[in-house]
Ligand SMILES: O=C(O)CCC(=O)C(=O)O
């Protein structure tokens with residue numbers, strides 16, 4: 001499983017979806033990319049360039065806080081609060097902002113970290129998440145239309161919340177490549193990543209080759225999580241990915257995760273099950289699944305969802 005430098009992620013332009021013909025053309029590229037790679041680079045101009053710059057200034061400000069302060073970012077849900085100082089991935093630190101598209105929620109989180117709040121931080125995080133959640137909606141609408149199950153769209157969109165996770169990977173200060181984040185597949189519905197200019201994200205193809213993502217300031221990386229893989233009865237791929245770091249510069253990234261709400265049962269629509277496509281996953285509650293995933297056994301299990309509720 002060597003790295004491959006020649007292959008690139010598909011790039012899909014969302015700039016002009018105004019005509020039905022354009023919508024259909026982009027939709028078919030999205031479907032093709034998600035079946036084959038589970039992932040693509042999206043050009044999406046609804047998030048303005050100045051906001052994209054501000055997001056990195058906000059991340060620096062956040063991660064420059066003392067560790068004691070960062071540890072105040074706690075959450076009842078695993079992996080939604082401060083994560084860092086792990087011996088396996090010493091370069092990695094991350095924080096979560098639940099419901100980042102809702103301004104009051106972001107302000108409440110900022111008030112915990114800064115005694116007088118931090119209006120400019122809150123505004124940047126909230127606007128960025130809100131505008132990017134539009135891309136999540138577009139992608140999910142296209143996905144459901146291409147699968148011929150658009151009648152579930154409202155339910156599908158209402159069944160999730162947005163978590164914005166922000167990440168910092170220190171430069172390892174060597175020319176050797178060091179692990180930034182271990183190989184995993186995401187567990188949610190759709191993830192939309194954005195990052196600074198420091199490379200590191202790698203995505204595994206179905207035939208076992210690592211594609212190194214070359215960041216561009218215009219592009220967002222869209223990725224399918226295991227929950228949508230299961231809901232689509234395996235039609236959409238949820239790719240393994242990891243972060244590998246070299247050099248001195250810190251890599252900052254953000255991930256907007258659409259995450260199924262607790263007690264919402266993820267169930268493959270009957271339209272997607274037939275003789276050729278037998279049911280792959282039993283209905284499951286995402287929060288209950290995460291309880292298994294975050295056990296010691298679950299953490300060592302690369303196919304945790306299959307173990308938990310595979311047929
Ligand atoms: O930092 C990145 O680009 C990837 C992060 C990631 O894969 C995750 O948080 O699930």
Ligand SMILES: [Fe+2]
Nearest residue numbers: 184185186241
């Ligand atoms: Fe991930």
